[in-house]
Amino acid sequence: MLRLAIQKSGRLSDDSLNLIRECGISFISSSLKLKTECTNFPLEILFLRDDDIPGYVADGVADIGIVGENVLVEEGKQSLTVEKLGFSKCRLSLAVPKSAEYNSIADLNGKNIATSYPNLLQAYLDEQGVQANIHTISGSVEIAPSIGLAEAICDIVSSGSTLISNGLKEVERVFKSEAALIASEQLSDEKQQILEKLLFRIHAVQRARK
Numbered sequence: 001m002l003r004l005a006i007q008k009s010g011r012l013s014d015d016s017l018n019l020i021r022e023c024g025i026s027f028i029s030s031s032l033k034l035k036t037e038c039t040n041f042p043l044e045i046l047f048l049r050d051d052d053i054p055g056y057v058a059d060g061v062a063d064i065g066i067v068g069e070n071v072l073v074e075e076g077k078q079s080l081t082v083e084k085l086g087f088s089k090c091r092l093s094l095a096v097p098k099s100a101e102y103n104s105i106a107d108l109n110g111k112n113i114a115t116s117y118p119n120l121l122q123a124y125l126d127e128q129g130v131q132a133n134i135h136t137i138s139g140s141v142e143i144a145p146s147i148g149l150a151e152a153i154c155d156i157v158s159s160g161s162t163l164i165s166n167g168l169k170e171v172e173r174v175f176k177s178e179a180a181l182i183a184s185e186q187l188s189d190e191k192q193q194i195l196e197k198l199l200f201r202i203h204a205v206q207r208a209r210k
């Protein structure tokens with residue numbers, strides 16, 4: 001039996017479960033259960049916080065997982081990627097108050113930037129030759145400028161409406177992300193074979209969606 005970790009509740013959950021269902025795999029899901037066994041495929045599903053998924057897969061607690069590339073790369077676990085899944089697309093962007101003067105990334109030198117993605121942001125700033133102070137906060141990043149915590153933020157954007165409603169403008173795109181299927185590097189031959197069967201079905205679903 002292969003163990004799949006997916007997000008319990010959030011932006012990845014519905015599309016992750018739909019993908020499994022479209023693969024013809026049946027299971028009973030209840031919002032109270034933290035794991036469920038599929039009835040017609042050797043798969044067990046674990047429901048976790050998305051941030052924990054790369055670690056569980058790296059440690060072999062789960063065999064495979066579905067997680068956003070933003071979380072995967074932030075945690076330095078991109079080597080686990082098997083393939084991109086094409087949903088939960090978003091970007092990690094830098095934003096400043098709408099009224100702030102902004103000409104180029106050099107304007108962020110010496111500034112305070114609030115983010116939940118310090119590693120991705122630091123890598124980007126290094127690449128751009130910018131030195132700024134990164135303040136790591138775990139949520140509500142968009143309010144940091146208005147409460148005086150930072151002059152800029154670096155956060156996930158999809159439609160852009162959250163930035164607008166917080167009086168911010170997007171100025172740089174740091175990282176492009178979508179959901180990815182990841183797998184442990186130490187799968188038994190038996191588990192590897194189940195994964196290959198699953199991938200075969202995922203590819204068929206993806207072809208049918210095009």
Ligand code: PRT
Nearest residue numbers: 010011012049050068088089090156157158159160161162
């Ligand atoms: O509870 P748990 O830790 O599992 O979930 P979470 O709250 O950390 O994650 P969740 O469910 O918000 O997001 C899961 C994944 O979905 C992220 O890691 C991204 O890969 C992807 N994703 C896609 C997004 C968005 N779109 C998104 N719009 N993640 C977050 N947002 C947030 C963003 O942080 C901002 O607050 O939505 C707001 C911006 O949206 P727009 O449309 O207004 O631009």
Ligand code: ZN
Nearest residue numbers: 049050051052
């Ligand atoms: Zn999370």
